[in-house]
Amino acid sequence: MFSMTLMSLIIITLSTVVMMLATILSKKNYSDREKSSPFECGFDPMSSSRLPFSLKFFLITIIFLIFDVEIALILPMILIMNYSNLLMWTTTSIVFILILLLGLYHEWNQGMLDWSN
Incomplete structure (x- = not known):
């Protein structure tokens, strides 16, 4: 019983640490306008990339x-x-x-x- 509780505590701790690291490391420090815009042969887009659908x-x-x-x-x-x-x-x-x-x-x-x- 004690080993099962200890194993559950280790798994929960390890999962929490991995989720915290993933959250911290996945944040972007800067937002580049060129990288966040749609790509059209290296030029600025001529029209909106989000076309309405029927x-x-x-x-x-x-x-x-x-x-x-x-x-x-x-x-x-x-x-x-x-x-x-x-x-x-x-x-x-x-x-x-x-x-x-x-x-x-x-x-x-x-x-x-x-x-x-």
Whole structure:
């Protein structure tokens, strides 16, 4: 018991010392305008390097990610069908697919699927 407490104390002390050293050594002493600006062939940038992006593309990415995860959840349901109670499997599948369809209907109502704009 004593050795475990001693080992924990040593690990916590060592971790704290390493974090303090990393914090102290990582600080920059000076800020150079040329080094902090974006690089364009050695010249000053002609325009802003931070271009605005379309929120529509971000929403499409999020929708794709959500449906990709949903497919990853649906595929194992097919394999489980033979090993589970058919009534329980059917109700779980129907509830899951209804939740997906309600989410799709909500996105359609909000106009997130209208990509022509």
